[in-house]
Amino acid sequence: MNGMSRFRLAPTPEQEAALLGHCAHARYVWNLALEQWGMWSPGRRRHPPRYVEQARQLTEARSGNDWLRSGSQTVQQQALRDFAQAVTNLFGGTHQRPTWRKAGIHEGFRIVGPRAQRVDKLNRKWAQVLVPKVGWVKLRLSKPVPHAKSYRVTRDRRGRWHIAFAVVPDPIPGPGTGGVVGVDRGVTVSAALSTGEKLRVPTLTTGERRRLRELQQRLARSEKGSNHRAKTRSAIAKLKAREGDRRKDWVEQTSTRLARAFDVIRVEDLRIVQMTRSAKGTVDNPGRRVRQKAGLNRGILANGWGQLVQRLEDKAAGRVEKIPAAYTSQTCSRCGTRDREARESQAVFRCRTCNYSANADVNAAVNIAAGRAVNARGATAVPVAEKRELQLSTSA
Numbered sequence: 001m002n003g004m005s006r007f008r009l010a011p012t013p014e015q016e017a018a019l020l021g022h023c024a025h026a027r028y029v030w031n032l033a034l035e036q037w038g039m040w041s042p043g044r045r046r047h048p049p050r051y052v053e054q055a056r057q058l059t060e061a062r063s064g065n066d067w068l069r070s071g072s073q074t075v076q077q078q079a080l081r082d083f084a085q086a087v088t089n090l091f092g093g094t095h096q097r098p099t100w101r102k103a104g105i106h107e108g109f110r111i112v113g114p115r116a117q118r119v120d121k122l123n124r125k126w127a128q129v130l131v132p133k134v135g136w137v138k139l140r141l142s143k144p145v146p147h148a149k150s151y152r153v154t155r156d157r158r159g160r161w162h163i164a165f166a167v168v169p170d171p172i173p174g175p176g177t178g179g180v181v182g183v184d185r186g187v188t189v190s191a192a193l194s195t196g197e198k199l200r201v202p203t204l205t206t207g208e209r210r211r212l213r214e215l216q217q218r219l220a221r222s223e224k225g226s227n228h229r230a231k232t233r234s235a236i237a238k239l240k241a242r243e244g245d246r247r248k249d250w251v252e253q254t255s256t257r258l259a260r261a262f263d264v265i266r267v268e269d270l271r272i273v274q275m276t277r278s279a280k281g282t283v284d285n286p287g288r289r290v291r292q293k294a295g296l297n298r299g300i301l302a303n304g305w306g307q308l309v310q311r312l313e314d315k316a317a318g319r320v321e322k323i324p325a326a327y328t329s330q331t332c333s334r335c336g337t338r339d340r341e342a343r344e345s346q347a348v349f350r351c352r353t354c355n356y357s358a359n360a361d362v363n364a365a366v367n368i369a370a371g372r373a374v375n376a377r378g379a380t381a382v383p384v385a386e387k388r389e390l391q392l393s394t395s396a
Contacts, residue, residue: 004152004164004165004166004167005143005145005146005148005164005165005167005169006162006163006164006165007139007140007141007142007143007145007162007163007164007165008139008140008142008160008161008162009129009137009138009139009140009153009161009162009163010126010137010138010139010140010161011134011137011138011161015131015134015135015137016161018131018133018134019131019134019137019153019155019161020107020155021070021071022071022072022075022109022131022133022134022153023106023107023108023109023155024103025068025071025072025075025076025079025109026075026076026078026079026108026109026110027079027101027102027103027106027107028068029058029076029079029080029083030079030080030082030083030098030101031100031101033054033079033080033083033084034083034098034099034100036048036049036054037083037087037098050084051080051081051084054080055077055080058073058076058077058080062076071133072132072133074111074115074132075109075110075111075132078109078110078111078112079109079110081112082110083098086098104157105157107154107155107156108152108153108154108155109152109153110150110151110152110153111131111132111150111151111152111153112149112150113149113150115130115132116148116149116150116151116165117147117148117149118130119145120136121141121145122138124141125140125141126138126139126140126141127139127141127145129151129163131153137163139163145165146165146167147167148165148166148167149166150165150166151163151164151165151166152164152166156237156241157233157234157237157240157241158234158237158238158240158241159234159237160241169314169315171259171314171315171316171317171318172256172259172260172315172316174259174260174262174263174316174319175260175261175262175263176263177263178263178264179261179262179263179264180194180262180263180264180265180266180369181193181194181195181258181261181262181264181265181266181365181369182194182266182267182323182364182365182366182367182368182369182370183258183265183266183267183268183308183365183368184268184328184329184361184362184364184365184368185267185268185270185303185305185308186303186361187299187300187303188346188347188361189361190250190303190304191254191303191308192359192361192362192364192365193362193365194362194365194366194368194369196359196362198359198361198362199250199254201246201247201250201302201303201304202246202247202250203243203246203247203302204239204242204243208239208242211239212236212239215232215235215236215239216236218232219232219233219236243302247302247304247307248304248307250304251304251307251308251311252311254308255308255311255312255314255315255316256315258312258316259312259315259316259319262319263319264319264321265312265316265319265320265321266320266321266322266323266368266369266371267309267312267320267321267322267323267368268322268323268324268325268328268368269322269323269324269325270305270325321371323368323371328364328367328368329343329349329360329361329363329364330342330343331367332349332351332353332354332356332363333356333358333363333364333366333367333370334351334354334356335351335353335354335356337351337352337353337354339351339352339353343360345360346360347359347360347361348360349363
């Protein structure tokens with residue numbers, strides 16, 4: 001599985017203008033492909049154009065459009081390839097439907113092939129990468145630059161430029177002690193471990209949250225298209241980027257620590273893409289409790305559920321097991337009784353059969369560590385480890 005090795009870019013003003021041009025071209029081509037695909041519906045005999053046909057159409061469009069022709073054909077064709085892959089991922093059930101890309105929000109493009117390998121080290125702190133039709137752009141050496149077959153250049157809402165090389169990360173070896181840990185992901189507690197430890201993603205401070213609310217209120221009152229509105233949006237973006245940076249750093253540190261400390265890491269098998277879908281529905285069939293669902297979606301994304309498991313699978317390759325999530329929070333980790341009333345609150349679990357009490361998230365994490373899956377009738381199924389032994393003995 002591929003990982004990303006990211007670095008800060010330091011383009012000159014002229015290079016930044018050229019990079020923004022590449023982003024605009026990639027976004028324009030993506031949105032055209034999305035529009036073509038959106039006109040198709042199941043049941044129609046004629047399918048939307050595939051990549052080869054769209055690439056031919058792109059060549060024709062470039063010949064008749066000076067703005068498009070001034071950009072890099074490599075960047076534009078790659079945007080078409082990325083869209084084709086997004087559609088494949090959708091039908092594969094691993095990703096959501098491709099969406100419209102907006103200026104100022106989706107700023108980025110990808111380079112694949114030999115061009116992605118043209119990186120030169122300048123000194124101990126700096127290197128440079130050759131970007132098509134932009135030239136050599138300096139990047140800050142926070143770590144060694146990997147040998148990669150592709151990279152992606154992005155600009156975040158704070159205005160910072162980054163380059164991320166797609167590489168296969170080196171797995172972290174386990175300690176060899178046979179240790180197993182269960183990880184229960186939540187909104188109040190980001191990750192509760194079966195060891196009893198409760199981990200939380202660092203968020204904005206109280207002062208920063210107050211500042212964010214003030215800026216959001218100011219943005220709502222500002223006139224669209226004004227300089228004042230642009231400055232306010234930039235200030236909001238800086239706070240959001242700071243929060244995102246803290247979350248990414250927490251994910252990296254937590255995943256590395258777990259990969260080094262345990263041989264087997266068990267997590268709930270959650271379909272986060274489906275869990276975070278909007279509940280607003282349609283005009284004919286409006287959703288229910290839309291605001292509550294939106295708040296839950298924000299909580300799930302803010303706690304980095306998907307990012308944590310993704311990085312665990314990268315670093316502890318082959319040592320991450322996904323356990324069915326059903327009833328893990330309603331089952332007593334001591335006697336195995338399932339009782340929905342046993343969870344007295346968000347934080348307290350008290351078994352009415354054996355009087356065992358514990359933190360509710362930690363109790364669920366212990367069930368996950370044991371590999372327990374509970375069926376709809378309330379019986380505790382065979383733990384994963386025992387099930388593997390049974391399968392091996394049967395096959396023998």
